[in-house]
Amino acid sequence: MRYLLTALWSVSLVFTLVAKDKKEELYNEKYRPQFHFTPEKNWHNDPNGLVYYDGEYHLFYQYNPKGTDWGYMHWGHAVSKDLIYWEHLPIAIYPDNQSEDKELCTAFSGSAIVDEHNLLKKQEGNNKTLVAFYTSQKCGQRIAYSTDKGRTWTKWENNPVIPFDEKDDARDPKVFWHNDSQKWVMVLYRKNGEGDSSKGISFYTSEDLVNWQWRSHINGFYECPDLVKLQVKNRPEEYKWVLFDGDGSYLIGNFNGEKFTPETEKLKSDFGANYYATQTWSNIPENDGRTIQIAWMRGGDFPEMPFKGQMTIPCELSLTKFSYGYRLIRKPVEELEKVQGKKYSWENKILIPGINENKTKNVDSDCLQIKGVFDLKTSDNFGFIVRHSKKIPGTEILYNVKRETLSVLGTLIPLPATENKITLEILIDRSSIEIFANGGQTVISNCFFPSDGKELILFTNGGELGIEKLDIYEMKSIWEPPKVK
Numbered sequence: 001m002r003y004l005l006t007a008l009w010s011v012s013l014v015f016t017l018v019a020k021d022k023k024e025e026l027y028n029e030k031y032r033p034q035f036h037f038t039p040e041k042n043w044h045n046d047p048n049g050l051v052y053y054d055g056e057y058h059l060f061y062q063y064n065p066k067g068t069d070w071g072y073m074h075w076g077h078a079v080s081k082d083l084i085y086w087e088h089l090p091i092a093i094y095p096d097n098q099s100e101d102k103e104l105c106t107a108f109s110g111s112a113i114v115d116e117h118n119l120l121k122k123q124e125g126n127n128k129t130l131v132a133f134y135t136s137q138k139c140g141q142r143i144a145y146s147t148d149k150g151r152t153w154t155k156w157e158n159n160p161v162i163p164f165d166e167k168d169d170a171r172d173p174k175v176f177w178h179n180d181s182q183k184w185v186m187v188l189y190r191k192n193g194e195g196d197s198s199k200g201i202s203f204y205t206s207e208d209l210v211n212w213q214w215r216s217h218i219n220g221f222y223e224c225p226d227l228v229k230l231q232v233k234n235r236p237e238e239y240k241w242v243l244f245d246g247d248g249s250y251l252i253g254n255f256n257g258e259k260f261t262p263e264t265e266k267l268k269s270d271f272g273a274n275y276y277a278t279q280t281w282s283n284i285p286e287n288d289g290r291t292i293q294i295a296w297m298r299g300g301d302f303p304e305m306p307f308k309g310q311m312t313i314p315c316e317l318s319l320t321k322f323s324y325g326y327r328l329i330r331k332p333v334e335e336l337e338k339v340q341g342k343k344y345s346w347e348n349k350i351l352i353p354g355i356n357e358n359k360t361k362n363v364d365s366d367c368l369q370i371k372g373v374f375d376l377k378t379s380d381n382f383g384f385i386v387r388h389s390k391k392i393p394g395t396e397i398l399y400n401v402k403r404e405t406l407s408v409l410g411t412l413i414p415l416p417a418t419e420n421k422i423t424l425e426i427l428i429d430r431s432s433i434e435i436f437a438n439g440g441q442t443v444i445s446n447c448f449f450p451s452d453g454k455e456l457i458l459f460t461n462g463g464e465l466g467i468e469k470l471d472i473y474e475m476k477s478i479w480e481p482p483k484v485k
Helices: 002-026 334-339
Strands: 042-053 056-064 074-080 087-093 107-115 129-136 141-146 171-178 183-191 199-206 213-219 226-232 235-244 250-255 260-262 276-280 291-296 315-322 325-332 340-351 368-375 381-388 395-400 405-408 411-414 421-429 432-437 442-447 455-461 465-475
Touching (some): 042 276, 042 291, 056 087, 056 107, 087 129, 171 226, 213 260, 226 276, 226 291, 226 315, 235 315, 250 325, 325 432, 340 455, 405 432, 411 442, 455 465
Parallel strands (some): 042 107, 107 171
Antiparallel strands (some): 056 074, 074 087, 107 129, 129 141, 171 183, 183 199, 199 213, 235 250, 276 291, 291 315, 368 421, 368 465, 381 395, 381 455, 395 405, 405 411, 421 432, 432 442
16 A cells, blocks of 8 residues: 555656646747736737726736637636736636627627725625626627626626617727716717717716716727826826727827817827737726726737737826927836846946947846936947847847937837937837837837847947946746745
8 A cells, every 4th residue: 555655646746747847838938928918828819807906906808718819709817916927817707698609799898897885786795896897799788797806707687788789889898987077987989870980989977887878979099998087297286188099099188077078189109010909907096096007919929829919018107298298108017126137237338339349248038128328429320139149130129319210120210319318118028029218208019029049239330329327137937926035
């Protein structure tokens, strides 16, 4: 018997080690983002149901459990205590009417709130009810709720709250509390009439979360709306409302609880090729006060990977009034510091062209955070070459001084210098590059699929470049448990 138990223990140990190795391999694939969110496997897209409750940030997302192609949408689910390390949870919302169709009655995008006053009458014990609003595709706008901090979800018995209209294209409800009018507001993408020209965002109000009244409509928007109130950073007594489109572009204006009045033309918040379906978290505590946004990096291919798709890094939003008008500022959340590893620093250095000196030659990682302030001095152009190797050239990030443009991966944008200086924060993951230029005034989010190279080159051409300050961090994987200090 003793020998039998020893043998069984040995077999069990082997299976445990194999399972452990398989998990490590699963989160360490060639194109697996190491500090951006991805599902373990299969297709995912739009972030949904972003809500904070009892110490947890909930991230739901469009998810196909059947494979790596779009379709059969469910709400995948993950939670985090810090927006960086994510714990995968079971699927939260399934298609309605037991649908097995690729699209009909599947769980499309939406939002979530905390039912603080138990309007749905579903609360059990001390946990507040979480309420998710989602589009059941071609089956109306619907509600699901959770009484156990989001671990299990139940469909509301009187769905849909807004019936399906075959002449309409309504989807992606974003619900929030409007304090001035003391009502719940839903912003919903839809057509308000005949033809595509009426596509836009409709505004509804409710006092009980289930009976919704249409109030107004604004044309010129497509999918995944969001509406947030932001304080103007350099005018602390002033607030503006920001209305987002599916591609992250936005209008700045005022909202009275029923109608949005724009004060600007539509502005771009991201100039990259892979940025879509922006959403912000609801119920952020007042003592935090941030408006935090995340988006799906649409269009990434991820060849031969078990998953398809990744999220951007969560970012804090703010508004600033410049001489040319109000503009949105977007910066990575400060919690990103938790995955900073080995640090390299330079201050008050001069980079001279043509002497074959690479100050960043000791940096050796495929995942980096680069934060730099550069004095343009006499440089014609400068930049970085990332993920470089001797066999295959890396990807170039280039600033053209004379043209005042920044370019990367086919994206070219204007970027004027301030007092002859440019600031850059660059996040390089295994399959994405995000650049936050001049303090987050200009942002580029792009997917890329580099070689195996890890070399980083900082260069200047035509003249000297001043490195006022440059910090580079090798970034750790979020798929490894954080060390307890």
